Amino acid sequence: MKEKELRRSMSVFPIGTVMKLTDLSARQIRYYEEQDLIHPERSEGNRRLYSLRDIDVLLEIKDYVADGLNMAGIKRLYEMREIEAKENSNANHPMTDEEVRRILREELLSQGGLAPKDRFSSMRRR
Numbered sequence: 537m538k539e540k541e542l543r544r545s546m547s548v549f550p551i552g553t554v555m556k557l558t559d560l561s562a563r564q565i566r567y568y569e570e571q572d573l574i575h576p577e578r579s580e581g582n583r584r585l586y587s588l589r590d591i592d593v594l595l596e597i598k599d600y601v602a603d604g605l606n607m608a609g610i611k612r613l614y615e616m617r618e619i620e621a622k623e624n625s626n627a628n629h630p631m632t633d634e635e636v637r638r639i640l641r642e643e644l645l646s647q648g649g650l651a652p653k654d655r656f657s658s659m660r661r662r
Contacts, residue, residue: 544592547577547585554586558594568597571607573614 551562558565568574569584574593576584600610631639 544588547587547590549586549588549591551584551586554591554594557591558598560594560598565594568594571611573597573611 549557551565554560554565555562565574569576574586574590576586576590579585597610600613605613
């Protein structure tokens, strides 16, 4: 993780500071936490501590609400972003030797006409 990202993910702001920065009430902030949209860390005294990234998300949520998007729509938007991020991270990782061999074996079998007729038989071999 780069230095900038590391700093943005450090949870150092108490809820009072976050309230001033976002112009949201403590209840609204806790509600967004309950909705699993932000994930503040807890101090040893069990107090919520927020990062700059959490504040960015809260400001973004506030904009979505102002634009008329409901909570279900906001949650769906974040779910889609998470899925897209996972797909992008999977596309960028190199395949393992085992994956390459499996794909090559399946391709050779299908080209030689030796591929199993049953579409579930390749799943049983794994």
